Amino acid sequence: MPCVNLQITVGATRDQKQRLVAEITRSLVDILGKKPEHTHIIIQEIEEENWGYFGMLTDEFRARER
Known part of the structure; x- marks a missing residue:
């Protein structure tokens, strides 16, 4: 029985998640x-403030990229 645990930041739509599950x-x-x-x-949907990337929290990284 395979079990895949997919962690993404919050924001995907129900349709996008359904497509991921299907693929x-x-x-x-x-x-x-x-x-x-x-x-x-x-x-598992993770808030951007709880996800580190490139040495900083993802919400901070994305704010700098804008």
Whole structure:
């Protein structure tokens, strides 16, 4: 039973998350021969202030990039 834990920053739409689940499941079926009914995808949405990137918090990094 594959279990994929996907961590992303907050902001993806329900449709985008559904597409991710479908594509990840499809990849596990196509590449590893796993059964889709045994495949679990967990999406964890992390606030940008709780995600570090490039030596700073993501919200700070994005604010500087604007």
